[in-house]
Every structure is written in structure tokens, then in C-alpha cells.
Amino acid sequence: xxxxxxxxxxxxxxxxxxxxxxxxxxxxxxxxxxxxxxxxxxxxxxxxxxxxxxxxxxxxxxxxxxxxxxxxxxxxxxxxxxxxxxxxxxxxxxxxxxxxxxxxxxxxxxxxxxxxxxxxxxxxxxxxxxxxxxxxxxxxxxxxxxxxxxxxxxxxxxxxxxxxxxxxxxxxxxxxxxxxxxxxxxxxxxxxxxxxxxxxxxxxxxxxxxxxxxxxxxxxxxxxxxxxxxxxxxxxxxxxxxxxxxxxxxxxxxxxxxxxxxxxxxxxxxxxxxxxxxxxxxxxxxxxxxxxxxxxxxxxxxxxxxxxxxxxxxxxxxxxxxxxxxxxxxxxxxxxxxxxxxxx
Amino acid sequence: xxxxxxxxxxxxxxxxxxxxxxxxxxxxxxxxxxxxxxxxxxxxxxxxxxxxxxxxxxxxxxxxxxxxxxxxxxxxxxxxxxxxxxxxxxxxxxxxxxxxxxxxxxxxxxxxxxxxxxxxxxxxxxxxxxxxxxxxxxxxxxxxxxxxxxxxxxxxxxxxxxxxxxxxxxxxxxxxxxxxxxxxxxxxxxxxxxxxxxxxxxxxxxxxxxxxxxxxxxxxxxxxxxxxxxxxxxxxxxxxxxxxxxxxxxxxxxxxxxxxxxxxxxxxxxxxxxxxxxxxxxxxxxxxxxxxxxxxxxxxxxxxxxxxxxxxxxxxxxxxxxxxxxxxxxxxxxxxxxxxxxxxxxxxxxxxxxxxxxxxxxxxx
Numbered sequence: 001x002x003x004x005x006x007x008x009x010x011x012x013x014x015x016x017x018x019x020x021x022x023x024x025x026x027x028x029x030x031x032x033x034x035x036x037x038x039x040x041x042x043x044x045x046x047x048x049x050x051x052x053x054x055x056x057x058x059x060x061x062x063x064x065x066x067x068x069x070x071x072x073x074x075x076x077x078x079x080x081x082x083x084x085x086x087x088x089x090x091x092x093x094x095x096x097x098x099x100x101x102x103x104x105x106x107x108x109x110x111x112x113x114x115x116x117x118x119x120x121x122x123x124x125x126x127x128x129x130x131x132x133x134x135x136x137x138x139x140x141x142x143x144x145x146x147x148x149x150x151x152x153x154x155x156x157x158x159x160x161x162x163x164x165x166x167x168x169x170x171x172x173x174x175x176x177x178x179x180x181x182x183x184x185x186x187x188x189x190x191x192x193x194x195x196x197x198x199x200x201x202x203x204x205x206x207x208x209x210x211x212x213x214x215x216x217x218x219x220x221x222x223x224x225x226x227x228x229x230x231x232x233x234x235x236x237x238x239x240x241x242x243x244x245x246x247x248x249x250x251x252x253x254x255x256x257x258x259x260x261x262x263x264x265x266x267x268x269x270x271x272x273x274x275x276x277x278x279x280x281x282x283x284x285x286x287x288x289x290x291x292x293x294x295x296x297x298x299x300x301x302x303x304x305x306x307x308x309x310x311x312x313x314x315x316x317x318x319x320x321x322x323x324x325x326x327x328x329x330x331x332x333x334x335x336x337x338x339x340x341x342x343x344x
Numbered sequence: 345x346x347x348x349x350x351x352x353x354x355x356x357x358x359x360x361x362x363x364x365x366x367x368x369x370x371x372x373x374x375x376x377x378x379x380x381x382x383x384x385x386x387x388x389x390x391x392x393x394x395x396x397x398x399x400x401x402x403x404x405x406x407x408x409x410x411x412x413x414x415x416x417x418x419x420x421x422x423x424x425x426x427x428x429x430x431x432x433x434x435x436x437x438x439x440x441x442x443x444x445x446x447x448x449x450x451x452x453x454x455x456x457x458x459x460x461x462x463x464x465x466x467x468x469x470x471x472x473x474x475x476x477x478x479x480x481x482x483x484x485x486x487x488x489x490x491x492x493x494x495x496x497x498x499x500x501x502x503x504x505x506x507x508x509x510x511x512x513x514x515x516x517x518x519x520x521x522x523x524x525x526x527x528x529x530x531x532x533x534x535x536x537x538x539x540x541x542x543x544x545x546x547x548x549x550x551x552x553x554x555x556x557x558x559x560x561x562x563x564x565x566x567x568x569x570x571x572x573x574x575x576x577x578x579x580x581x582x583x584x585x586x587x588x589x590x591x592x593x594x595x596x597x598x599x600x601x602x603x604x605x606x607x608x609x610x611x612x613x614x615x616x617x618x619x620x621x622x623x624x625x626x627x628x629x630x631x632x633x634x635x636x637x638x639x640x641x642x643x644x645x646x647x648x649x650x651x652x653x654x655x656x657x658x659x660x661x662x663x664x665x666x667x668x669x670x671x672x673x674x675x676x677x678x679x680x681x682x683x684x685x686x687x688x689x690x691x692x693x694x695x696x697x698x699x700x701x702x703x704x705x706x707x708x709x
Binding site for chain 1 (some may be wrong): 351353354355356358359360367394396397398399400409410411431434435436440441444447448451452465476478479481486581585588589590592652
């Protein structure tokens with residue numbers, strides 16, 4: 001460490017995507033997907049991801065999304081065929097439907113792994129690919145058993161469970177054959193949970209008390225009071241989420257590294273993040289979802305601006321260990337059957 | 345010849361060097377290291393370009409996997425064809441955005457009104473009868489377990505209905521191994537249902553309701569036969585599947601939009617399909633009633649009777665006479681009627697009756 005530290009380069013992530021530019025790309029791709037009955041969506045996904053990756057720069061170099069539309073299209077076709085079979089067969093005979101659903105359940109951990117693996121392997125930075133090395137057993141433990149444990153302990157163990165899941169995911173990501181190392185502590189997750197819970201309870205009580213009084217004493221009738229209470233609850237929701245997210249995000253980044261290759265730091269602040277999230281939500285509601293591309297750009301820009309990456313000398317010596325011929329089926333099947341991996 | 349400054353990224357490793365590329369009119373490209381040393385000499389067959397994305401540099405991809413990345417994000421290689429540049433062109437013009445706002449609704453409208461129903465009907469013709477049989481048996485089994493009870497009608501009452509049914513069966517030459525009449529008690533009131541395999545269920549209440557008006561009951565039974573003859577249940581399954589798939593394919597990739605459009609869109613379309621099918625079954629009934637020397641107005645009588653019985657019990661849910669798949673599909677159906685408005689159905693039955701009247705007058709003259 002000592003000899004290399006003088007060559008360490010630390011800077012924030014640079015995100016150069018533009019809302020207007022991305023909006024056009026997003027909208028035109030959506031249009032082309034619709035009129036080609038979804039076939040173009042494979043191209044759309046590639047172009048969309050290439051845009052977001054390409055505009056994300058660390059140490060002057062951008063990320064690359066290497067999947068080809070055909071890989072994604074093939075995965076999608078397989079998923080669609082299975083989905084049609086499931087719909088038709090379960091209408092004809094519910095028993096077959098149940099058997100298929102059970103089979104899907106058994107295949108789920110494998111699909112989760114394939115999905116993460118695909119998106120990791122298709123991500124490259126400086127010509128070196130990422131990968132994911134999770135196992136069936138590991139996914140069962142972290143995505144099935146631990147959440148059950150969290151639930152039966154009346155959610156007392158949940159912060160620990162969430163920490164274990166995220167640590168499992170990050171520890172199994174590799175870059176150029178080297179494992180990411182996540183040394184997070186469950187304590188921070190408990191702090192984040194307690195903080196946000198406390199603010200939620202306190203804020204909730206305050207809004208209920210003051211709001212009730214305001215509604216009762218308002219001479220103009222209860223409607224204005226109700227609006228104010230609604231807005232206050234909306235703001236409280238944003239703040240509570242932002243408190244939790246910012247504590248967790250900063251902690252994860254501070255404890256994530258690849259030895260002698262890269263380490264991270266993050267300074268996400270609660271209030272700016274809460275403002276970002278609430279304005280994002282408002283934008284989406286007001287524009288009936290048309291602001292989604294704008295929201296994605298705003299969020300990416302903010303997260304990049306609060307995240308610092310330290311590049312260490314070892315990065316120059318990495319060799320790509322991943323060949324890129326996976327099928328996108330896992331990710332697509334999981335997507336079509338609506339099993340998202342978002343934990344928090 | 346042009347010279348482009350950029351970075352040379354070695355194949356399969358993170359090492360990279362500042363470099364410059366000389367591009368000749370012949371397509372010949374030579375890359376030099378910053379210190380002047382030549383790194384790569386490449387001809388058009390040995391290189392290609394990365395996708396052209398708005399605001400991003402286009403990488404030169406060399407045969408061995410090495411990359412040359414121009415420093416200027418706006419630089420576009422002279423070798424790029426208009427095919428390479430088409431997507432970027434579309435994605436960077438507001439005109440394209442605005443014209444797509446016009447095209448999408450038109451496209452959707454024609455898909456929903458013409459392409460999907462057509463495709464569903466065509467597909468149904470290829471389905472073997474065994475599918476309809478199995479669907480019908482399953483549905484009857486589930487209905488018996490959940491909503492239906494054994495009939496409490498007297499044998500005489502059943503006998504009268506069976507006779508009416510026999511008239512239909514004989515007159516229309518229905519295959520007896522396919523069509524079966526079932527009596528069931530149903531708590532939600534007067535109703536008749538057709539299952540895809542040809543099982544026709546009449547509830548105790550509808551038999552009692554139409555005891556004095558066998559013509560009305562015959563009209564209702566014809567309506568149900570119409571459902572079976574037109575393979576409505578199968579078409580519904582095919583259409584639902586096709587619509588869900590279409591929507592999932594078209595919108596599945598759009599964040600958040602997928603669920604919203606899938607839920608609301610297919611639900612609304614479902615009721616539209618259902619209404620069309622009811623209308624078709626009504627027409628079947630109107631068309632065939634004269635074969636029994638009954639005016640289509642008998643169907644209007646049946647509707648009036650049903651309307652009065654249901655409005656007296658306030659059971660809107662029982663309006664859904666195809667208890668099979670449709671009732672289990674989604675709760676949307678409870679909010680948006682799956683049947684054409686009863687008053688309209690009565691009117692059109694009366695109209696069919698009047699026309700019939702005129703026709704017979706004409707032939708009498």
C-alpha cells in the first residue's frame with residue numbers, strides 16, 4: 001500500500017448524460033419497440049444501457065455495455081414462449097399450471113444468478129469485464145431462508161438480513177477475476193433502520209397532532225388543512241426514505257473495495273437526496289410517467305456526484321477473465337415473470 | 345487523411361495508452377502511440393465500430409479486441425454508413441418524437457380492433473376439441489365446488505326444460521355427445537351459462553322465473569348455444585393471451601409503464617371482447633328463434649324478466665352469465681360491465697322481432 005499510495009487517483013464519478021438528449025433516445029426507442037411489437041425492445045435496451053454506461057465515467061474512462069441485441073432477443077423469445085405455454089396450459093388445466101409454477105419456483109434461484117451474471121458479464125470497464133459468482137445454495141440462503149428468518153423474528157433481524165444479502169451480492173461480484181470485498185457492519189443497518197423509524201414516528205405524530213389541530217381550527221373548512229397534511233406526509237415519506245438510503249449507501253460504498261485496485265467513498269446527504277426523490281416522484285406523477293428519462297438522468301447525476309472512487313495502481317495490470325457468450329434468458333425470464341431483485 | 349486523438353485500449357486487459365489514429369480515404373487506419381511508435385495497422389475488413397449513441401464517442405473495435413476511443417465525443421468516423429447512423433439520427437430529432445405521438449395511438453387502435461381478434465379467431469380454429477372438453481370439465485368441476493349446488497327443482501320442472509332443450513337439439517341438429525344440459529342451484533339468482541365443451545347450465549331461479557314463458561327460456565338457451573357454436577370461451581382465452589403478450593412485449597421494457605398498462609389495458613379490452621361476444625350470441629338467438637316459430641321478441645321478454653329479477657335482488661355480479669373463465673379473470677369486470685347494456689339488448693331483440701314480422705307479412709302477401 002505504502003509504495004503505491006502516491007499513485008492513487010481519487011475523484012467523483014462523472015455522469016455526462018443530458019435530460020433532453022436521453023429523453024429523445026428513450027422516447028424514440030419506446031416508439032420503435034411498440035410498432036415492432038416489442039422486437040426492437042432488445043435493441044432499445046442495448047442502446048439505453050449503452051447511453052447510461054457510456055456517460056458514466058470513472059477516472060476519465062467510461063463503462064461499456066457489451067450485450068448484443070440478439071443475445072437479449074433470444075433470451076426474450078425463450079421467456080415469451082414459456083410464458084405463453086404457462087398462460088395457455090394453466091387455462092386448460094390448472095394442475096399443469098401449478099406444476100409449471102412450482103418448476104419456475106425451483107428454477108428461480110438459478111434464474112436470479114443467471115440474471116445477475118449476465119448483466120455483470122456484459123459490463124466492462126477499460127476492456128475488463130465484471131462477473132458474478134453466486135451459487136444456487138447461496139441464493140437460497142440469502143433470498144429465501146434469511147428473509148423468512150427476518151419475518152419470524154418480527155423484523156428484529158431484518159436489518160441484519162438486508163446487510164447479509166447486500167454483502168453476499170457484492171462479495172460475489174468480480175472484476176478482472178478479482179473479488180469485490182464488502183466489509184459492511186450490521187450495526188450501521190440497525191442505526192439506519194432506527195433513525196428512519198424514529199423520524200417516521202416522530203414526524204407522523206407531529207403531522208397528526210398539528211394537522212388535526214389545523215383542520216379543526218381552520219375557518220375556511222377542512223380542505224386546505226387536508227392538503228397541507230397530505231403534503232407534509234409526502235415530504236416525511238421522502239425524508240424517511242432518504243435517511244435510510246443515504247446511511248446505507250454511504251456505508252456500503254465506504255466498505256467496498258478490491259484490494260490494490262479500487263476503493264469507494266460516498267457522501268450522500270439526506271436533505272438533497274430527499275428533495276431529489278420527492279421532486280422525481282412529483283415529476284413522474286405530473287407528466288404521467290413521461291418524465292421517467294429525466295428522473296433517471298437526475299438520479300444518476302446526483303449519485304455520481306456524491307460517489308468518490310479511488311483508483312489504485314493495480315488497475316493497470318488487470319486481465320479480462322470472462323468470455324462473453326452467456327444467454328440473457330435468466331434475466332429476461334426473471335423480468336417477464338416479474339421477479340425484481342430490488343431488496344431495499 | 346484525418347488524424348484523431350484518443351486512447352488505445354489493449355485487448356482483454358485494463359492497460360491503455362494515449363494514441364492517435366490516422367484514417368485514410370481507402371479506409372486504412374494506422375494507430376500511433378503518443379511517443380510516435382506505430383501500434384496498429386488495420387484495413388476495413390479487420391475493424392468495426394461500436395454502436396453510435398448520442399453524446400458518446402464511437403469506438404474503433406480492432407480484430408484482436410483492442411479499442412481506439414476518440415477523445416472527441418462528437419467525432420463520427422467517415423466509414424460509418426447511414427445504417428450505422430440511422431438510430432442516432434432518429435433518437436436526436438424532436439420531429440421523430442412528435443410524429444410517434446401521433447402514430448402510436450393509431451397503431452394500437454388497429455391492433456386491438458382488427459389484428460388481435462383476427463389472430464385469435466384464426467388460432468382457435470386450430471385448437472383440437474379435446475382442449476374445449478377439458479376446459480369445460482375443469483370449469484364445471486370448479487364451479488360445482490365453489491358457486492353451484494345440486495338442483496332443487498322437481499322432476500316435472502326439469503322435464504319441461506329438458507323438452508324445450510330437446511326441441512333445440514333436434515331442430516339445430518346439435519351433436520348430443522357434445523351438448524349437455526345441467527341443472528344447478530346458484531345463489532346469485534337467475535342465470536344460464538355455457539361452457540366451452542357444450543355443457544349448458546341453467547340455474548333453478550331462471551327455470552322458475554321463466555316457468556310461464558318457455559319461449560323466453562328457449563331464447564336464452566339459444567343464446568348459450570350461440571356461445572358454444574362461436575367458440576367464445578376459447579376465443580376469449582386466445583384473445584386474452586394474445587393481448588397480454590402483445591402488451592407485455594410492447595410495454596414490458598418500459599419502467600413502470602408495464603404493470604399499469606397491462607393491468608388497466610387488458611382489463612378494459614376484456615370487457616370489450618366480452619360485449620362483442622354477448623352481441624354475437626344474441627344475434628345467434630335472434631336468427632334461430634324463427635325456426636321454432638317464435639319471434640325474436642321472445643329474447644326481449646327473457647331480458648326483461650332477467651332485468652326485473654336482478655334489479656329486485658340487486659345482484660349486479662350475477663349479470664355475468666359466463667361464469668367460467670371470465671368471472672375469475674379480474675376484478676375489473678365487476679366495475680365495468682361485460683355485457684352490453686340490457687336495455688340495448690332488449691331493443692335489438694325487439695327490432696329483430698319486428699323485422700321478422702315484416703318478412704312473414706311480405707311472404708304472406
